[in-house]
Amino acid sequence: MTRAGLVKYLKANLEPWLFGVSAALLGAGLAARVARATGAADGLWIAATVIGLVFSVTSTARALLRRQPSVDVIALLALGGALVVGEPFAGAMIAVMLASGALLEARAGARARRELSLLVARAPQTARLRQLDSIREIPVAQVALGDRLMVGSGEIVPVDGRLLGPAVLDESALTGEPLPVERQSGDDVRSGVVNAGPGFDLVTTATAAESTYAGVVRLVEAAQASSAPFVRTADRFALYFVPLTLALAGGAWLASGDAVRAVAVLVVATPCPLLLAAPIAIMSGLSRAAGVGVVIKGGGALEKLAAGQVMLFDKTGTLTQGRPEVADVLTRSDLEADELLRLAASLDQVSPHVLAGAIVSAAARRRLPLSAPDDVSEVHGYGLQGRVDGHRIRIGKAAWILGDDTPDWARRAQRRAEIDSALAVFVAVDDQAAGAVLLEDPIRPDAPRMLRALREAGISRVVLLTGDRRDVAEMVGRIVGVDEVLSDCDPAQKLAAIGRESVAARTIMVGDGINDAPALAAAGAGVALAARGSTASSEAADVVLTVDRIDAIAAAILIARRSKGIALQAVLTGMGLSLVAMAMAAAGLLVPAVGAVLQEGIDVLAIVIALRAVLPARGQRAPLSGAEVATAATLRAQHEAVLPVVELVCTVADGLSDDNADLAPVRALLHRLEAELLPHERADEQELVPLVARALGGSDSTAGLSRTHAEIEHQINRLHRLVTGTEATDAAGGDVVELRRLLYGLYAILRLHNAQEDEGAITLVSTHAGPS
Incomplete structure (x- = not known):
């Protein structure tokens, strides 16, 4: 390596080298002291102190040039004082603490140099x-x-x-x-x-250079440039502590005429609680956040996360799943939904299309046996066709599948897709329109509970920012419970919204796409979902969720606020005791050597206080056991298995009319409800509800879940009585009306209960899972 290359390398890695060398000198000095080589030990510690002194002088000079207060002034005085009074060990300790603080800041600041790397890499060359x-x-x-x-x-x-x-x-x-x-x-x-x-x-x-994507890159660059740099909590204390230290040391010197008193004041004023205790609390918070699947990029990001009051969310992939999923399967009367889905998924196995993946995944969740398709071909602009189990299957647009004749069931499918903002993919079997698969981007089941947890954590305002249509955005906003919805937003409009909200309060932006990167960079704290989101958005964010669970955001905010509070406690306690020691030193009650020992004791106390941040908060519930998590997983599989029965309730109700009073489908449905659905709901009540009560901390939290279990069984019993009462004769018109009313009511209860179970039970239990 050339001399220029070596200089460049050392400059780029100054903080790690400073920490490594000073720590090595401190350790070597301790080894020499154990070996009773006192002179060698002092020499090694003096070397470490001098290195710290040089670095402190440099950093203090830079802070003065920037007209920025810095606690490094205190470190400089403490290092110099340690050399003067012959306390090289204390000086070496201060040097290591100073180096560790610089290293932490360097690591946290490295993100700024990587902000645009992946955005630029994705741009077509x-x-x-x-x-x-x-x-x-x-x-x-x-x-x-x-x-x-x-x-x-x-x-x-x-x-x-x-x-x-x-x-x-x-x-x-x-x-x-x-x-x-x-x-x-x-x-x-x-x-x-x-x-x-x-x-x-x-x-x-x-x-x-003038295209949309280049503009997104420029927005990220501009937003990053406008973000204020993180100012350490310790630096704010320097505004008061440095002048106080100088005044007290100078006053003691003038009053007594003894310079030793001034040096003693400087020694006990060593700001180790600022330099080490606060970083320990912050790093402990970072560690705890990582344990719940949240990576916080340094102490600056943690402080910004803790200070947030307004939360802004992107919709797609953040409050919603971010990928299409099968919402329903509608068929003509002579074909079961599961069979239609099986045929469609069998054909779609060979298609790379994102919608094909959703259909195949839905069939897999229902455990449907798929067959290998033959003679598969794509009709560009229309869909896919081929043969499955001897049947000719076509999947695609309505015009291609339905032709000029649109049956009633197809019109209902199209209308429902329009109302639900879903996408309808139609399926033909043997050249006859057979059904439709409805796909939508579902709301995350944990989103409403996460919003409630955020408000409990101190978030006062929640805004939904999305590029999606207003009707879709407002529907999502109502369900999850936001305060305001801003729809049809491009990246520049999201950036402007961040600016408006930032005027009144500290902001936190949550997103997962490239279109969110400018807003993530501009917000007080940017939170990206890395489990399925854009890597570029992760690079632009201060906080990254590595788990596909957004309720971790609320946990991270609570951890950040607790860690910041503990860091403040450590600083105030340590510096308060240091002030008492400084007063004693100024009064001549402490000589420099004793003051150095006392200061080390104060440092240890501050560090012990800071280490509380690594422990769980008081009252935090214990995680569920491996056996309990396994039980929840089994119930989750049963939950997925009975979903087709739920959709069959609506399908059977749709098929009832005064002209078609055939009760055979109703009887078949009743049999499945009693044989499949009711046993699952009873198992939920007996096994899942106690787990949820334990996770939430009380039976009152599961009262709603238990009430819907009871209501479902009550309505199925009513259906049984109604069907049994009409078995001997053909159903009269009044019976058909009552059956439809009962079935639609049951369907609504089941849909609400499934959402309730997803939000408050299945996902909640998974978040409380401990090691199995």
Whole structure:
């Protein structure tokens, strides 16, 4: 390595080297003292003190140039005082503590140099230019206005342009909308979105530097530049403690004419509670947060998280699952929903489409046996077709499956998809329209409980920021319980909203997509979901959730506030005792040597106080045992297994009419309710409810869950009596009306109960799981 290279390396790694060398000198000195080599020990400790002194002088000078208060002034005086009074061990200890604080700050600040790395890495480097009958790959910077580009399947659109044909686009990186969007010829398309369908051509309307994705990168850069740097708690004490120390030392010298008193004051004024106790409390908080799946990027990020009062959430992938899931399967009367889903999933096994993955996953959750498809082909722009178990299956758009004839069940499916903001994928069996699979981006079951926990943790205002439509955003906002909904927001509008909220209070932004990166960087604290979110958003955030569970945010805020409070207690206790010792030294009651020993005792006490942050908070409930978690997992599997029975309730009710009073489907449904659903609900009451009560700390917290269990059994008993009473004769019109009313009511209760169970039982038990 050249001399210039060595200098550059040492400069980039100054803090680790400072800590390593000073700690090594301190340890070597202790070993020499044990070996009774007193002179060697003192020499090693003096060397460590001098190194700390040089670093302290440098950092203090920099702080003065920035006109920024710094506790390093106290460290400088303490190091110099230790050398003067012949206390090299104390000086070496101060040097190590100073180096450890510098190392912690360096690690926390390293994030700023990595903010844009992954954003830039994702940006397309080349584009495919179509010229006559050939396609040529060129650097994206060379793309000019009016060029015709070809974008292949799965590729990122390199620049903004206008479509020359239809396209299916994944715009989640910019809008947060999880479902693919169909665009027609002539529509504008933005850079950064992904081609989720077959290849298409576009005419460029902007250069790479002026395109949407480049603007997102610039927004992150500008937001990061505008973020105020973290000011250590210790530095704020320096505003008062440094002048007080100097005044007390100078006063003692002048009053007694003895410089030793002034030196004694400086020795006992060593700010170790500031330099070490506070970082220990903060690092303990970081460790505890990591234990619940939250990575907080340093003490500065922890302080900002603890200070937050206004929480802003992105919708997709944050309050919702962020990926399409099967919400319902609707069929014509002669085909069961499970069989339709099995046939559709069997065909979709070979498709890479995101919707195909959702259908296959739904079949897997229901444990349906899938078959290998044959003769599979994609009809571009319409869907997929092939053969499954001898049946010809087609999956795709309504126009392709239904043709000109739309049966009643299909109209109901389309209307329901419209009301629920879902996507309907239709299925044909043997060239006959057979059913529809409804897909939606469901709300996370733990989101409402997480919002309540945030308010209990001290968050006073919650805002939903999303690029999605207003009706969808407001529906999500109502269910989870936010204070305000801002919809149709692009990255710049999210950034502006952060600015408005930051005027009144400290902000915390939670998101998981590239479109959230500017807001994450601009907020007081940015929280990214890394379990399924964009890596770029994780880089731009101060806090990263490594678990796919957003209720960990509330736990992290409580941990951050407790750790910050303990750090403050350690500082106030340690520095308060130091002030008492300083007064005693100024009065001549402490000589420098005794003062150094006393100061070490004060330091140890402050550190013990700080170590409380690594312990659980008082009153925290013990985790559930491995056996209890296994029981909850078994009940969860049963919960998934009975979901088709719940949907069958609505399907059977839809099929009842005055013209069709056949009770055979109702009797078959009743048999499944009594044989499958009721045993599961009884098992939940006997086994799951006690686990939830323990996790929440009381039986009152499960009263609602128990009440719905009882109501479900009551309604099924009513259904049994009604069906039994009409078995001997054909159902009269009044019986059909009553059956429909009862079935729809039961369906509503079951849907509410499932949401209740997801929110307050299954996910809650999983968050309290201990090691198995």
